[in-house]
Amino acid sequence: MPLTLKRTRKWTDRYALVVLSALLPIVxxxxxxxxxxxxSLESEASDTANEAVRQFDLMLDNAKLAADVVSPLAGQPCEQVELDLREQVTRRPFVRSVNLVWNNQIYCTSLFGNFKEPVNAADYNNGVLWLMPGNAVTPDQPLLVYRREQDQAGAIVSLYGLHLINVLSLINPYTQMMFQVGNNSIDRYAVVRNTPPAPYPVASVSVSSAQYPYRVMAGFSEGTLWRFIKARYLGLLALFVFLGCVSGATVLWLQKRMSLSSPTHELQRGLEAEEFIPYFQPVVRSDTQQWAGAEVLMRWQHPTEGLVRPDLFIPLAEHSGLIVPMTRSLFRQTAQLLAPHANSMAPGFHLGFNISAHHCHSLELIDDCRALLQAFPPGRITLVLELTERELVIPSVITHQLFAELRAMGIMIALDDFGTGHSSLSYLHEFNVDYLKIDQSFVAMIGADALSSPILDSIIDLSAKLNLGLVAEGVETQEQSEYLALKGVEFLQGYLFARPLTADDFIKSLMAQHRVSV
Incomplete structure (x- = not known):
């Protein structure tokens, strides 16, 4: 399985806040x-419907006044009251005909005089109003009929449907309206329907008359809302779009400024740009001075600052948690660089990587190590994980499982800078350690400080009693090298043998050593 760099943030993560800040004002x-x-549309529909109800109430008021006047005449012979009926038609606006009823039958009308036609009270909503599509005289012209009855006597007044249509059409030509009596309804197109009307799709309102049993429905057709917005609010919508762009641009500018000013953001940017590259410092055998392996060191190839020292960014990377993906990137790059030259390495060639407490919080390190080992032929390299003490590893079920599985894979554990941290002895107790790396501060005092020799000798004696391997760091003089070899320290590392090398220089030197040994 090839190593892949798990990026900490995707493009969408980085710019999600920018997009949200731009969309928020717009939305x-x-x-x-x-x-x-x-x-606004609901208010307009409501005002229009209320005005229509006021107009229709005025029309029905005239019908009611006419009915009030002629109702006492019901039961008298038609010849005696016919002129009175016609007088009400001429005096009352909107009234088309006035009819007298006796015993549920029309017997006298303003149009024909004597007339006989039965009256069905069920045709009238609440016994008062009836919206008709027409009658025998005018079959295609709608009528609104008002009925008043008391005991056997009563009056029926019909109103011109044309007046209803005019009110529905002229009050507000932009608002659709419907006049409804019971299940019957009429709109501005003069079509009387006998089924309950459906509400209008947009801003539908219904206003009932307080005096008569009818209601007016008002509203707008589908798409009116967006046409209304386009006509009335296009400038305001453009303003919100502009504010959204300004907001997004501001957040983007702040993010870039924070990225430039925040060390953590700069580390993350460098990680995603793959600016953290491996350097290799050889580890030699003390007796033959032959390369036995190398410690893989992380360097930051910054685009403007050049090569940044690890002591300037490693503590921050550990504190921010970015050290884990940075180490994963180092694993991947090492495999890509060295795997093609595996034949130049002696079998069991050691490759050491520094790990910290952050690597021990999960089991992801196992997969990273497995991927690195699989990039090389079996047995060609020995992977060594050097446990640093900048942050304390707290023993837990996860840490014990992690180290147990690493050992099962043949991976060795070394304690880096042994003797300088407060947790070295506790690590020896908690974890199965294979190597101790003697800190360069002890090595530097060889031959210069009488107090350092007993400490160094104690570390060497401790490793012998615990059957642990030893690596001495910071070897810079021949005297130091000979002293450590005499004391039985097996592996040495320092400027005396080689400084940390770039990948190209390390590979060239590795191939040269291989040719000499062959």
């Missing part, structure tokens, strides 16, 4: 505009 603005437009 909020659209919501406000839609809400305001809906309220």
């Amino acid at each position: 909020l603005g659209v919501f406000i505009i839609v809400w305001q437009a809906s309220r």
Whole structure:
């Protein structure tokens, strides 16, 4: 399985806040505009419906006045009251005909005089109003009929449907309206329907008359809302879009500024740009001075600052948690660089990597190590994980399982800078350690400080009693090398043998050593 770098942040993660900050004013603005437009349309529909109800009530008031006048005449012979009926038609606006009823039958009308036609009270909504598509005289012209009856006597007054249509059409030509009596309804197109009307798709309102049993429905057709917004609020919508762009641009500028000013953001940027590269410092055998392996060191090839020292960024990387993906990147690059030259390495060639407490919080390190080993022929390299003490590893079920599985894979554990940290002895107790790396501060005092020799000798004696391997760091003089070899320290590392090398220089030197040994 090839090593892949698990990036800490995707493009969408980096710019999600920018997109959200840009969309928020726009979405909020659209919501406000839609809400305001809906309220405006509802208010307009309500005002129009209320005005229509006022007009229809005036029409029905005239019908009621006419009925009030002629109702006492019901039961008298038609010849005696016919002129009175016609007088009401001429005096009352909107009235088309006035009829007298006796015992549920029309017997006298303003149009024909004597007339006989039965009256069915069920045709009238609440016994008062009836919206008709027409009658025998005018079959294609709708009528609104008002009925008043008391005991056997009563009056029926019909109103011109044309007046209803005019009110529905002329009060507000932009608002659709419907006049409804019971299940019957009529709109501005003069079509009387006998089924309950459906509400209008947009801003539908219904206003009932307080005096008569009818209601007016008002509203708008589908798409009116967006046409209304385009006509009334296009400038305001453009303003919200502009504010969204300004907001997004501001957040993007702040992010870039933070990225430039925040060390953590700069580390993350460098990780995603693959600016953290491996350097290799050889580890030699003390007796033959032959390369036995190398410690893989991390360097930051910054685009403007050049090569950044590890002591300037490693502590921050550990503190921020970025050390884990940075080490994974180092694993991947090492495999890509050295695997093609595996034949130049002696069998069991040691490759050492520094790990910290952050690597011990999960089992991901196992997969990273397995991927690195699989990149090389079996048995060609020995992977050594050097446990640093900058952060304390707290023993837990996860840490014990992690180290147990690493050992099962043949991976060795070394304690880096042994003797300088407060947790060295506790690590020896808790974890199965294979090597101790003697800190360069002890090596530097060989031959210069009488107090350092007993400490160094104690470390060497401790490793012998615990059957642990030893690696001495920071070897810079021949005297130091000979002293450590005499004391039985097996592996040496320092400027005396080689400084940390770039990948190209390390590979060239490795191939040269291989040719000499062959």
